[in-house]
Structure formats: C-alpha cells, structure tokens
Amino acid sequence: MKCLQECIKNKKACGESDCRHWIDYEEDLNCVHQTVDKCGALTLRETADRLKLSFVRVKQIEDAALKKLIKRCLSAGLDLEQTKDVMDKIAPSKSTDFQ
Numbered sequence: 001m002k003c004l005q006e007c008i009k010n011k012k013a014c015g016e017s018d019c020r021h022w023i024d025y026e027e028d029l030n031c032v033h034q035t036v037d038k039c040g041a042l043t044l045r046e047t048a049d050r051l052k053l054s055f056v057r058v059k060q061i062e063d064a065a066l067k068k069l070i071k072r073c074l075s076a077g078l079d080l081e082q083t084k085d086v087m088d089k090i091a092p093s094k095s096t097d098f099q
Helices: 002-010 032-039 044-051 055-075 080-090 092-097
Strands: none
Touching: 002 032, 044 055, 055 080, 080 092
C-alpha cells in the first residue's frame, strides 16, 4: 500500500497497470484499496461500472464464485448447516438460496 500512499500524496492516479490492485478507474486513483477505503462494500452495479463490465456479467461471476464456494465447503466435509454459516458471513442474502 506504499504505492497508494504515494498516489494520495501526489494527488495523481497510479500508472502501474501491471499491479494486481490496479483498476482503470481514476476517481479512485486506479487502486482497489482506495476504492474500498473510500466506498466500503460496492454493489454489483458499482463493481460493473468500475470494471467496465455489464451488471449481468458481474452477477454471473458472483453466482459462479458462490457455487464454487458451496461445493468446496461441502467437499471439505462441512455439513449443510456449517456451509450456510459460511455463506451468511460472506453473502448474507445468498445463504437461503440453496438447500
């Protein structure tokens, strides 16, 4: 986050596009850490805008990630109730979507 501190100090967006925290969103100095510090949790629509993806595509990515998480929880030996607890912590509104 040293990079972000420099960007804030210089009031200039980051140009290190090979950084894993870089996003093409100058309002947040091109840094996901700045986005989180400034905005906190983002809606899917805000995420789509920042990543220049459609809302539907971001929703598809979220659904696939949650499905993969559920599968891994169950294959790791967690029972359905434990898996629901994990889901409640990560995506509270989604934990009731599976039974």
